[in-house]
Structures are given as C-alpha cells and as structure tokens.
Amino acid sequence: MSTMTGGAVLQWPESLYRTFHRKPGGGQESTHYCPGCGHGVLHKLIAEAMDDLAIRERTVFISPVGCSVFGYYYFDCGNVQVAHGRAPAVATGIKRALPHSVVISYQGDGDLAAIGTSNILHAANRGEPITVFFVNNAIYGMTGGQMAPTTLDGQRTTTSPRGRDTMDTGSPLRVSELLSTLDAPVYIERVALTDAKHIMTARRAVRKALKAQVEGKGFSLVEVLSPCPINWKMDPAESKAWITDHLMPAFPLGVYKDVLAEREPQTRLAPQLALDKVAELFAAEPSVERTGEPTWDGVADRYREPQVKIAGFGGQGVLFLGSLLANVALRRNYHVTWLPAYGPESRGGTANCNVVISAEPVASPMVTEPSVLMALNAPSLERFEPTVTPGGVIVYNSTLISKTPTRQDVEVVAVPATAIADELGETRAANLVLLGAYLAHTGMFSAAEVEATMDQVLKSHGMLELNRQAVARGFAATT
Amino acid sequence: MAVELVKGNDALLRGAVLAGCRTFYGYPITPSSEIAESAAALLPQLGGTFVQSECEVGAIQMVYGAASAGERVMTASSSPGISLKLEGVSYLVGSELPAVIIDIMRGGPGLGNIAPAQGDYFQVVKGGGHGDYRLIVLAPNSPQEMCDLAMLAFELADRYRNPVVVLSDGFTGQMMEAVEFPVPVTSIPPKDWAVRATPETSGNLINSIRLMPEDLEEHVTALFEKYASIEAAEVRYEEVQTADAELVVVGYGIVSRLLRAALARVRDQGLRVGMLRPITLWPYPSQRLAELAETASGFLVAELSTGQMVEDVRLAVNGRRPVAFHGRYGGAVPSVDELVKAIEAAYPAEGRSA
Ligand SMILES: Cc1ncc(C[n+]2csc(CCOP(=O)(O)OP(=O)(O)O)c2C)c(N)n1
Ligand code: SF4
Numbered sequence: 150m151s152t153m154t155g156g157a158v159l160q161w162p163e164s165l166y167r168t169f170h171r172k173p174g175g176g177q178e179s180t181h182y183c184p185g186c187g188h189g190v191l192h193k194l195i196a197e198a199m200d201d202l203a204i205r206e207r208t209v210f211i212s213p214v215g216c217s218v219f220g221y222y223y224f225d226c227g228n229v230q231v232a233h234g235r236a237p238a239v240a241t242g243i244k245r246a247l248p249h250s251v252v253i254s255y256q257g258d259g260d261l262a263a264i265g266t267s268n269i270l271h272a273a274n275r276g277e278p279i280t281v282f283f284v285n286n287a288i289y290g291m292t293g294g295q296m297a298p299t300t301l302d303g304q305r306t307t308t309s310p311r312g313r314d315t316m317d318t319g320s321p322l323r324v325s326e327l328l329s330t331l332d333a334p335v336y337i338e339r340v341a342l343t344d345a346k347h348i349m350t351a352r353r354a355v356r357k358a359l360k361a362q363v364e365g366k367g368f369s370l371v372e373v374l375s376p377c378p379i380n381w382k383m384d385p386a387e388s389k390a391w392i393t394d395h396l397m398p399a400f401p402l403g404v405y406k407d408v409l410a411e412r413e414p415q416t417r418l419a420p421q422l423a424l425d426k427v428a429e430l431f432a433a434e435p436s437v438e439r440t441g442e443p444t445w446d447g448v449a450d451r452y453r454e455p456q457v458k459i460a461g462f463g464g465q466g467v468l469f470l471g472s473l474l475a476n477v478a479l480r481r482n483y484h485v486t487w488l489p490a491y492g493p494e495s496r497g498g499t500a501n502c503n504v505v506i507s508a509e510p511v512a513s514p515m516v517t518e519p520s521v522l523m524a525l526n527a528p529s530l531e532r533f534e535p536t537v538t539p540g541g542v543i544v545y546n547s548t549l550i551s552k553t554p555t556r557q558d559v560e561v562v563a564v565p566a567t568a569i570a571d572e573l574g575e576t577r578a579a580n581l582v583l584l585g586a587y588l589a590h591t592g593m594f595s596a597a598e599v600e601a602t603m604d605q606v607l608k609s610h611g612m613l614e615l616n617r618q619a620v621a622r623g624f625a626a627t628t
Numbered sequence: 629m630a631v632e633l634v635k636g637n638d639a640l641l642r643g644a645v646l647a648g649c650r651t652f653y654g655y656p657i658t659p660s661s662e663i664a665e666s667a668a669a670l671l672p673q674l675g676g677t678f679v680q681s682e683c684e685v686g687a688i689q690m691v692y693g694a695a696s697a698g699e700r701v702m703t704a705s706s707s708p709g710i711s712l713k714l715e716g717v718s719y720l721v722g723s724e725l726p727a728v729i730i731d732i733m734r735g736g737p738g739l740g741n742i743a744p745a746q747g748d749y750f751q752v753v754k755g756g757g758h759g760d761y762r763l764i765v766l767a768p769n770s771p772q773e774m775c776d777l778a779m780l781a782f783e784l785a786d787r788y789r790n791p792v793v794v795l796s797d798g799f800t801g802q803m804m805e806a807v808e809f810p811v812p813v814t815s816i817p818p819k820d821w822a823v824r825a826t827p828e829t830s831g832n833l834i835n836s837i838r839l840m841p842e843d844l845e846e847h848v849t850a851l852f853e854k855y856a857s858i859e860a861a862e863v864r865y866e867e868v869q870t871a872d873a874e875l876v877v878v879g880y881g882i883v884s885r886l887l888r889a890a891l892a893r894v895r896d897q898g899l900r901v902g903m904l905r906p907i908t909l910w911p912y913p914s915q916r917l918a919e920l921a922e923t924a925s926g927f928l929v930a931e932l933s934t935g936q937m938v939e940d941v942r943l944a945v946n947g948r949r950p951v952a953f954h955g956r957y958g959g960a961v962p963s964v965d966e967l968v969k970a971i972e973a974a975y976p977a978e979g980r981s982a
Contacts, residue, residue, distance in 0.1 A: 171833070173840055207825040209697075221833050227823035229696045230835040232719050235689035238681065242693020242701070243823070245677045246651065250697075250825030268689070271682035420650035420699065421675045427645060427812055430673060436630040472804060476633055479806055487633065487804040491659060491742070512889035514803045517963045606633075 162196035164205045169222045181219055185385025186290075187342040187375025188217050191282060191355075194348070195253065196224065198356040202363055208251045209243050211236045215257035216290040216377075234265025237272035240279045248417040251362050252279040259289045262298040262322050269328070273368050276333030278415060280358045281370040283324060286377040287396060294380035298322040301399055306380075321399050325372045329405035335367035337406040341374035341397060343389045350402075357409075365414035374400055435606040437480040443508040451540055452591035454508070456516045458533050460501035461525025461546075466580035470523070471502035474584060477594050477602045478506040486514035499528060521591075523583050525566070530554060544587045546579060562590050562627060569622045575612075578619035585623020596624045634807040636800045639771040640730060641666040643778030644702055648813040649728070650676030651701040653690035655683055655709060658742040659798040660732035663704035684709040688716030688729075695725035696834040698822030700782050704730035706798075707748050708739065711756070717791055718757030721851070722836025724821075726785035728778070729763075729793045732801045733932075735959035743959025744798035744882060749936035752793050753909045760848050762855045764792040764862065765909040767880040771805045777907070779810065786817060788858055795909060797932065799882040799961070855911075864907040865916060869895065873902030875975050876920050878941050879930045880906050882961070887930055890967035899975055909937070917944035925976035927951040930967060932960075950976075 161167060168176045182189045199205050205226050212220035214233035221228035227250075231239045236254040244252045254272075261269050261283050272279065288306055289295040295308040299321050303312040315321075325339045336358055340351035351373060358369040374396045376388035383391060445453040457474065461467045468489050475485040489502040503516035518538050524530035524545040530552075537543055539558040547553075548567035564586040566579040588594050599620045603613060634642070641663050644652075652667035654660075664680065671678045677694075681687035687703045694701035705713060710731045720727050733748045735741040750756070753765050764784050766777040774796065781792040823832045838844035866884075868891065870876055879887045884905040894901050904920065906913050921927075926949050929938040938953045945951050952974035956962045962970075 206827040206830045208830075209823055209825055218837065221835065225830070227825055227830050228833045228835070229693070229823055230723075230833070230837055231692065232689065232715060235685070235692075235716070238686040238689035239693035239696070241679065242651075242653065242690035242695070242699075243697050244693075245679070245690075246694045246697035246699040246701075247825045267682045268686050271686065275679075418675060420677055422648060422650070422812075422814070422816075423674045424812055424814060426674050430670065431642070431809060434632055434634075436632040438630050472633060475804065479631060479633055485633070485805065488799060489802055491798065491802050511805075511885075512892060513886045513964055514799065514805075515886070515961065515963075517965075 162193060162200045164196035164199035164208070164225055165192065165223050166225045172219070172222045180223065182216065183379045185376055185378040185388055186216070187286065187373065187377070188284060190342050190348065191284060191351070191373055191375065192220070192223055194352050194355045195282065197352070198359045199226070201356065202359055204251045204359070204363060207249060208253060209247070210253045211240055211255060213256045213260040214291070215260045217255055217257065217284065218291065220255055234260050234263070235268055236260070237265065237268045237277070237279070237281065241272055241275070241277050244277055244279050245417070246420065248419055251359065254279055254281045256281065256283055257290065258283070258285045258287065258297045258299040262324050273328045273334050273370070274331050276367045278362055278365060278367050280362045282355070283370055283372045284375045285324070285372055285400065286375045287321070288377055288380045290377045290380055299400070301395060323400060325370070325405045328370060333368055334370065334406055335408050335412050336361050336369040338404045339372040339374070339400060339402050341392055341402055342376065343392050361409055365416060366409055366412045367415065372400070435608060437476055437602060437605045439480060439482050441481050443481060443483040445508060448592055452542070452593060455506050455521045455593070456519050457504040457506070457521040457523065458501060458516050458519035458536070459504065459523045460499070460529030460533055461580075463498045463500050464577070465500070465525045466577055467500040467525060468502050470580040470584055471504045473599070473602065473606070475504050475506070476606050477599055480598065480602050480605070481594065483507060484509060484511050486511045488514040501529065521587065523587060524550065525579065525583065526550065527552065542587070542590065544583055544590065546583060548579070562586055564623065564626050566623070569626065570619060573615060573618055573622070575615055578615060581616055581619035582623035582626065585620040586627045589624040589627045596620050631806045631808060633804045634771050635662065635802060635804050636768070636771040636774040636796065637662040637732070637802070638666050639807045640774040640778045640794065640801070641670065642809060643775030644728065644782065645670060645674070646775070646810060646812040647700060647779040647782035648816045649700040649702050649782055650674055651694045651699045652676075652678050652703065653681050653687040653694070653701070654703045654705060655681050655687050657706045657709045659734060659801055660704045660706040660730065662801070663730060663732070684712035685715060688713040691727045692716055692720055692723070692725060695720065695727045696723070696823050698819040698824055700786070700816060702728040702730065704732070706732045706734045707736050707745070710748060710751065714751065714757040717763065718759050718761065719836050720791045721757070721761040721763070722759065723834045724789040725791070725834065726789050727791045728781045728785055729791055731793055731795050733795065733797045735957070741959045742798065744932060744961060745957060745959055746797060746881060746883070746932035747936070747957060748795065749909065749931070749933060752795050761851065762790070762910055764788065764790060764858060766792065766794050767907060767909050768794065768796055768800060769881050769884045769905065770800065771803065771807050774800065775807055775809060779813070784862065786819070788854060790854070795881070797882050859911040862908060863911045863913050863915070865913040866905040866907060868903040868905070870902030870904060870920060870924070872900050873923070874900045874925050875928060875971065876924045877901060877903045877928045877930065877971060878906070878917070878937070879903070880909060880937065883930050883932060886962060886964055886967055889964045890971055893964065893968050894971050899971065901971055901975070912940050912944070914940065914944035917941060918946065921945045921948045925949060926974060928954065928971060928974040930954045930962065930970065933957050
C-alpha cells in the first residue's frame with residue numbers, strides 16, 4: 150500500500166478523493182498501489198491538471214483493466230470502468246455523446262499495446278478528441294509480472310523466464326512512435342517518472358494533453374515510463390535507475406507529435422432529438438395513397454392471389470419491377486410482400502425476387518412454386534420454368550430468349566420487351582414493358598394505376614414519361 | 629391513408645429513430661449492413677452519431693460508452709459479429725447499461741454463409757458471454773414488427789437497464805411489406821445514474837467489478853430479482869387457432885410465416901392445428917406452452933437450426949406431450965410443402981380419429 154507521494158506535491162488535488170470511500174473497507178487514505186509504483190504519482194499529476202484547468206465536474210475518467218482498474222477509487226469525477234483494452238472505444242462512445250466532456254482513457258501497456266491495440270490505433274486515427282495516459286512499465290503488473298509488448302530484449306518476466314527473446318516474441322513496441330505516424334493525433338509525448346526534473350516534464354505534458362482536449366484540438370496521448378518495483382523485483386530507488394538506464398534507451402523520451410498550434414478547434418454537438426427533422430425525413434420517403442377494396446373483381450380466378458417470381462440479370466431492373474408491382478397492388482389495398490434473392494443467389498450477375506399479392510395478410514413471402522414467372526433473360530427461364538405451378542403464367546422477354554418455354558400446362562406470353570424498349574431509346578425499360586404485358590394479360594391492374602403508382606413512389610420524375618410509354622407498350626404488346 | 633413498402637432492415641432503423649435513438653456504432657456484415665447504411669444516411673442528418681468501428685468488439689464498447697453517458701444507442705450485426713460482441717454484452721449487463729443490439733442471423737458455424745438462419749438462439753437467448761445474465765430478446769416476423777419491436781427494445785432496455793437484442797434473420801431483414809410508422813418518442817426519461825459530465829452526475833460510477841464475493845453475489849441476486857420481474861411482465865407471443873388445436877406448432881421469426889402458410893393448408897384438410905409464435909424469446913412464453921400442453925396432444929417446433937429453441941418448448945411441456953422437431957439449417961429454408969408434411973407426420977393419432 151502506498152500513498153500518492155513521489156513528486157514535489159504540495160497540496161492535495163481537489164480532483165482526488167481525500168479518503169477512498171469506494172475502496173473495500175472504506176474511508177482509507179492509502180491507495181491499493183505498491184510502494185514506489187508510478188500509478189499513484191501519475192494519478193496526482195492528472196488530478197492537479199484537472200484542478201488547474203477547472204474541469205473536474207465535466208471529466209469522465211475511464212479505468213482500464215490492469216493495476217489501475219480501481220482508478221475510480223481515487224478520481225472525484227464521473228467514472229466508468231471498462232473491459233481490458235477497450236477504453237479508447239468506450240471513450241469514443243462517451244465523447245461523442247458528451248462533446249463538452251473531458252474524457253480520460255488511462256491504460257497500461259498490456260491493456261493498450263496488446264489486447265487493445267486495434268482500439269487505440271483506430272481511436273487515434275479517427276482523431277477522437279480524448280486524452281490517453283499510457284503507463285508503460287514494461288510488464289503486466291496486475292496479473293503478476295508477465296511479459297508485455299513493451300518488455301525489453303532479454304528482460305525476465307514470468308512468461309519470459311529465460312529473458313525476452315525478440316526473435317521469438319517481437320521487439321518492444323514503441324507506441325508513441327507508431328501513433329505519431331498517423332495524421333489525426335495532435336499531441337504525443339513520452340515522459341518518465343524518475344526524478345523531480347522528469348516529473349516536472351511529465352506534469353507539463355499531462356497538462357498540455359488535457360488542455361488540448363479542453364480546447365477541442367483532437368487526440369492526445371502521453372506515454373509514461375513508470376516503475377513497477379514489485380514485478381521488477383527491485384526497490385523503488387533501483388526501479389528509477391532501471392528506467393533511466395534501460396527503459397529510456399529503448400523508449401526515448403520526447404515530443405513525438407505536436408501540431409497543436411496549427412489545428413483548429415473542432416466543434417461537435419451533442420445528439421438531439423430534432424423531431425422536426427425526423428418528420429421531414431419520414432415524409433420524404435415514397436409512399437402510396439391507398440384506394441379501393443382488394444376484391445379481385447374483374448380478375449379471372451386463375452390470376453387471383455398471384456405468387457410471382459421475377460428473374461433476369463443484374464441491371465435489368467428485376468428488383469425494381471418487383472417493387473413497382475408490389476406498390477401498384479399496395480395502392481389498391483392488397484396485402485403484398487416482396488423478397489429479393491440476396492447473397493450467393495444474386496451473385497454471378499443474376500437477380501430474382503418474389504412478390505406475393507393477396508386479399509388476405511400474406512403468410513410466407515417465399516415463392517418456391519410461382520403462379521407467375523416473369524423472365525427477362527434465358528438462364529432465368531431455364532431455371533424457373535420447371536417451378537411454375539400448372540395453370541400458371543410465364544411472361545418472357547422474347548428478344549433475349551430464343552428458346553421458347555416447353556411447358557404445355559401453363560399460359561405463355563412472349564413479349565419482345567428489349568426490342569420495344571430499344572425503340573423507346575432505353576434498353577433498361579424492358580422490365581416495364583414486361584410488367585405491362587403481364588398486367589394486360591391478366592387484367593389485374595390498369596396502365597393508369599401503374600402510372601399513378603409511379604407518380605407516387607418514384608423519387609426522380611425525370612424518367613416518368615419514358616416509363617409510362619414502356620408500360621403502355623407492354624399493355625399493347627399482348628393485344 | 630399513405631402507406632409505405634419498406635424493407636425490414638430499413639423499418640428497424642427507422643423504428644430506432646422513432647424511439648429516440650440517435651447513435652449507432654457498427655461494423656458491416658451481410659445481411660445486416662443495410663441497417664448500418666441507413667444509420668449512416670439518416671443519423672448525421674438528425675445531428676446524431678454514426679461510427680463505423682474498427683471491429684464488432686470496438687462497436688459494442690462504443691455502445692458501452694454512449695450508454696454510460698445516457699444515450700439511446702444501438703449496434704447491428706450478424707452472427708459472426710454477434711459472437712465478437714458478447715464480451716461487451718456481458719460488461720453491459722454487469723454495469724446495468726441499456727443498449728439495443730440487432731442480430732440479423734446468418735448460417736454458421738464459422739463463416740458459414742449469408743443465408744437466413746436461426747442458429748444464434750443459444751448464444752443470444754442462453755448467454756454466450758461470461759457470467760450469470762439474461763438478455764431480453766425480441767423476435768420480429770415482419771417489417772412492421774422490425775419497426776415496432778425496435779421501438780419496444782429501447783423502451784425495455786431503459787426500463788430495466790439491461791441490453792435488449794432484436795433477433796431476426798436475413799429474410800425478415802430483406803423483405804418489403806407495408807409499414808405504418810408510429811409517432812416518434814418526444815422525450816426520453818432522464819437517467820440519473822448516467823455519467824453525463826455534469827456537476828450533478830460527477831459522483832456517478834459505471835462499473836461491473838464487485839471484488840468481494842459477497843458483493844458480487846448480492847449484485848447478481850439483484851439482477852435476477854429484476855429478471856423475475858421481467859418474466860412476470862414482459863412475455864409476448866401470438867397465438868393462432870390454438871383453441872381447438874390437437875397439434876400446436878411453435879416457430880419464431882420468418883419460420884412463423886412459413887408455418888402460418890402451412891397451417892392454412894392443413895386446416896383445409898381438416899387437421900386441428902394451431903400455432904404459438906414467441907415474440908419474446910426471453911422471457912419465454914413457457915407458462916402458456918405449459919397450459920397448451922393441457923389441451924393439445926402434441927407439439928411441433930420448426931427452426932432454421934438443428935434444434936435450439938425446441939429445448940425451451942420441451943422444458944415448458946415437461947414431458948407431458950411429445951414435442952417433434954423439424955429443422956433446416958446452413959441457410960436452407962423449408963418449403964411450405966415440407967412443413968405440411970412435417971405437421972402431418974407429427975399430428976397425433978388420437979387427434980386424427982377424433
Ligand atoms: C479479456 C481479458 N484478458 C485478460 C485479463 C487479465 N489481465 C488483467 S490485467 C492484465 C494485464 C495488465 O497489464 P497492464 O495493462 O500492463 O497494466 P498494469 O497492471 O501493468 O498497470 C491482464 C492480462 C482480463 N482481465 N481480461
Ligand atoms: S504491481 Fe506494479 S504496477 Fe501494479 S501496483 Fe504494484 S508496482 Fe504498481
């Protein structure tokens with residue numbers, strides 16, 4: 150157990166609790182850190198900076214997993230304890246919810262440089278305007294002295310008992326150097342908690358990093374070379390000397406990035422409900438005005454309650470054709486479902502969708518045995534012709550399909566859809582020609598109803614006239 | 629009245645917006661990516677937050693952060709991504725943080741495929757993360773329910789300070805159907821426990837550590853008292869023609885729609901078959917199934933898995949009636965014909981003669 154001495158600290162910072170009520174046993178003045186540990190010293194430097202910047206009440210301190218897991222015993226501010234390595238991701242969520250907050254991500258070298266590598270890298274790369282204090286003690290403290298990514302070449306730990314072999318386990322990871330290659334971070338410095346002079350430098354760095362956040366400048370990180378006498382198996386004085394003699398050569402101190410002067414402050418606003426805007430966005434979505442009763446009046450029995458399969462190659466507007474048909478039916482108050490084939494089924498340039506239209510709520514949206522097949526290309530006809538129910542309808546694009554359907558037990562409607570669309574000057578309108586032909590053949594809906602639907606659901610009206618003509622030509626093609 | 633034909637995935641995101649969610653963190657994966665895409669399109673226009681995270685592990689922790697700050701926040705993924713999120717889910721529960729997680733299930737194990745499946749029932753409904761916990765799990769079977777249950781999910785998450793999962797499948801996410809959107813939530817109840825970087829909340833702590841066994845036991849006991857109240861109040865299901873049913877079929881999500889089509893056919897043949905569709909997978913309608921075991925002679929469970937939810941039906945029925953199972957998996961989906969045959973095979977002999 151230690152108290153938070155170590156630097157030339159004269160006054161107890163307001164930002165630290167005086168007695169640690171959250172610590173089991175309550176109300177103690179000693180921390181849970183070992184004598185000579187760097188964590189307590191750094192805590193005090195951070196708390197002093199919080200005092201100086203008058204940010205205590207809007208600071209959120211994130212305690213990681215590691216020896217500083219109980220950071221919330223000490224910091225008198227908002228506290229969030231998180232999973233191992235994930236503090237920068239949690240910090241992202243907090244900071245974006247509360248742009249006015251000052252978010253501190255406090256992490257050890259196992260936490261930040263091993264399990265949480267991707268989280269810190271991406272938070273830094275996104276330039277999350279948070280402050281990270283990275284305690285590099287070249288070892289896993291909490292779990293009893295295992296090797297860290299920052300463990301030195303030859304250093305003995307419980308999981309590198311013969312000394313770290315860098316050929317086998319990699320070299321000490323230099324986080325400050327690595328992160329300073331990124332564009333977004335505004336300030337990165339490495340400091341050490343050894344003597345009074347170095348602690349003064351650390352104090353300045355801590356303050357500068359927090360000030361960067363207060364000013365909205367962006368991502369900042371201070372890497373702190375910090376003693377872990379217990380796991381280094383040294384006394385506190387030896388530990389400090391070891392930092393100077395061994396850690397500093399491997400992890401040179403200094404400022405790795407400082408673009409504070411040239412970065413403009415960012416302003417982000419807290420999320421709002423913005424209900425007016427919600428109403429506006431919802432109103433802008435295409436909808437149809439329902440009219441009439443779903444009675445099937447005037448439609449021959451065999452064409453009622455259709456289960457439609459529409460298929461072609463990608464770019465032929467198969468899915469659009471299906472959704473337009475569904476919308477025409479919906480406008481007339483029928484129940485409809487539309488289900489596209491997705492994934493592997495839709496790869497290789499083919500597309501198909503299922504449309505079910507019914508006077509009753511639709512049970513299954515899947516069409517395995519269509520009563521109607523609209524085939525826009527030859528492979529689609531080949532594939533789905535056998536699945537059509539006896540007495541069903543096949544409407545196919547005779548421009549692109551030379552091999553006529555062989556089924557004798559279905560109605561077959563051949564439409565030179567692509568040729569007609571080409572005459573209109575737009576090959577891609579073949580889908581609408583086919584739709585027109587299907588509707589004309591079955592008497593399900595009129596061309597005027599299709600037109601009225603397109604009017605309501607199409608976002609861009611630029612093609613409306615062409616679309617109208619394509620549908621009309623399809624209607625005419627079967628008579 | 630104006631009505632919209634909407635994809636399930638879009639309906640879900642818009643339901644979340646209507647529930648007051650302005651924050652989305654996620655990582656793309658088929659077949660859930662459209663939810664992220666809609667969020668990316670919509671939320672920034674509303675002054676909200678959309679972040680494509682580095683991975684699902686990161687996404688769920690961003691959710692943890694936003695939830696700590698009191699935001700209504702969501703993430704969406706599909707099966708392999710949900711596996712990764714489960715670390716964070718356990719922490720969300722431990723810290724009693726509300727959050728909404730969408731799982732548009734696909735075929736597994738491993739990379740599997742992107743076709744619809746229901747193989748995540750165990751990992752989502754029974755756990756998957758570490759420790760003793762429960763998630764409220766909602767199972768929509770239409771775009772309308774994708775919207776409505778997304779809204780409900782946020783409400784329940786806040787009410788119980790627990791994550792809620794909307795467990796759906798590729799078909800329900802991809803299909804379009806008419807949706808009528810409810811009116812938006814106009815205010816979100818304040819969360820005095822949240823860390824909001826204000827003087828009033830600066831003493832607050834979000835935390836899942838309870839170092840002393842007696843403290844952790846007390847905490848988990850409190851969680852399970854909360855779960856008991858959820859079980860008492862939040863069970864939801866739909867029943868179809870169960871009053872005279874000799875056989876009750878049980879299925880959730882897209883399977884319930886296929887079963888419904890099969891039901892119409894077997895009823896025409898004179899078989900007395902009904903359906904119970906769980907809408908909440910946890911809490912599970914066990915009580916109702918136990919009651920139905922009094923009146924029906926048998927059960928048939930259909931799932932897009934080798935049999936996961938069937939275990940809950942068997943627990944509820946508790947050996948009193950036979951519980952048959954029909955499963956397709958790996959992304960395969962049964963045809964209505966196939967389900968009709970499964971129903972005929974499971975139909976109790978005594979029911980046939982009656
Ligand atoms: C997912 C997960 N894996 C492993 C652990 C065990 N663990 C706790 S702390 C820690 C390493 C801590 O080392 P460091 O981050 O360097 O912090 P220090 O204790 O040295 O301050 C590990 C591996 C854990 N809590 N969670
Ligand atoms: S084990 Fe090391 S890092 Fe942890 S408290 Fe002790 S000295 Fe500090």
